[in-house]
Amino acid sequence: MSEVLRVVDLHVSYRTRGIGSRPRSVIHGVDLAVQAGETLALVGESGSGKSTIGNAILGLVPIESGSVLIDGTDVAGLSRRGRREMSRTVQAIFQNPYGSLNPWITVGQTLAEPLKVAGRSRAEIADRLRWLLERVRLPQDALDRYPSEFSGGQRQRIAIARAIALEPRLVVCDEPTSALDVLTQAAVLRLLRELQDDLGIAYLFITHDLAIVREFAARVGVLRSGEIVESGDAEEVCDAPRHPYTRQLVAAAPVPDPVLQRVRRAARLAGGGEVDADS
Numbered sequence: 098m099s100e101v102l103r104v105v106d107l108h109v110s111y112r113t114r115g116i117g118s119r120p121r122s123v124i125h126g127v128d129l130a131v132q133a134g135e136t137l138a139l140v141g142e143s144g145s146g147k148s149t150i151g152n153a154i155l156g157l158v159p160i161e162s163g164s165v166l167i168d169g170t171d172v173a174g175l176s177r178r179g180r181r182e183m184s185r186t187v188q189a190i191f192q193n194p195y196g197s198l199n200p201w202i203t204v205g206q207t208l209a210e211p212l213k214v215a216g217r218s219r220a221e222i223a224d225r226l227r228w229l230l231e232r233v234r235l236p237q238d239a240l241d242r243y244p245s246e247f248s249g250g251q252r253q254r255i256a257i258a259r260a261i262a263l264e265p266r267l268v269v270c271d272e273p274t275s276a277l278d279v280l281t282q283a284a285v286l287r288l289l290r291e292l293q294d295d296l297g298i299a300y301l302f303i304t305h306d307l308a309i310v311r312e313f314a315a316r317v318g319v320l321r322s323g324e325i326v327e328s329g330d331a332e333e334v335c336d337a338p339r340h341p342y343t344r345q346l347v348a349a350a351p352v353p354d355p356v357l358q359r360v361r362r363a364a365r366l367a368g369g370g371e372v373d374a375d376s
């Protein structure tokens with residue numbers, strides 16, 4: 098498996114307002130790596146720095162020190178053009194699809210934008226738009242409509258379609274399902290998983306929800322106050338956390354189906370595989 102993202106000893110500080118005020122350090126020496134086609138979750142409570150790490154990878158906040166290598170290229174040294182080219186490799190999906198979609202342009206124009214920038218012909222773009230709508234299961238007439246005409250889940254599908262338009266190797270997903278109801282959340286996660294299986298996309302999946310980490314991610318890094326305190330196999334970390342902070346997070350997480358959880362735990366202890374809810 099090839100490595101698509103490596104973050105080494107990342108430090109990020111925010112400038113604070115006021116004369117003489119010092120920058121506030123929020124990320125202190127984070128290391129992480131994501132392999133092609135896998136999902137690494139970053140979990141932690143609000144304010145622990147998850148979005149800051151995602152934004153540093155995306156070039157949206159400056160890196161104080163350390164490095165972010167995407168497909169082996171250090172993003173710190175990239176020219177404007179280099180950054181534009183990097184957007185073919187790494188894309189993002191954010192929590193609020195309403196905020197991240199331009200309300201004044203149609204879905205077709207939104208989806209065509211990255212393809213135009215990449216220099217695709219009109220015919221290629223038309224083909225691609227059809228393919229994208231099929232992939233995210235939106236009707237073809239969505240192209241002429243505006244984001245406000247869609248539900249939250251459909252808007253997130255539009256954001257996903259835009260993110261995968263150029264078939265990136267990595268998508269930074271920053272709480273992409275947090276604003277959705279539980280059923281819509283499950284459908285969006287299924288879609289992301291399907292796209293990963295078919296297109297080999299890797300996800301850095303930022304969330305505060307341990308149930309999602311357990312079901313959706315292969316590995317997880319637990320972030321506390323800008324530092325990774327525990328990392329490893331997602332199921333192992335969720336089921337047998339070693340760090341006291343992870344234990345607190347697990348203890349605080351709501352258990353949607355305690356019976357199912359007990360059945361699964363018993364099956365794992367007995368060395369069995371995954372057990373179905375009905376079995």
Ligand SMILES: Nc1ncnc2c1ncn2[C@@H]1O[C@H](COP(=O)(O)OP(=O)(O)OP(=O)(O)O)[C@@H](O)[C@H]1O
Nearest residue numbers: 111112123141142143144145146147148149150305
């Ligand atoms: N633009 C900014 N300027 C100054 N401080 C910021 C800025 N963005 C975030 N912070 C601070 O950095 C810290 C980490 O914030 P961040 O948004 O990365 O955390 P998070 O884990 O993603 O939180 P949440 O789950 O609530 O989104 C917080 O203390 C936050 O107040």
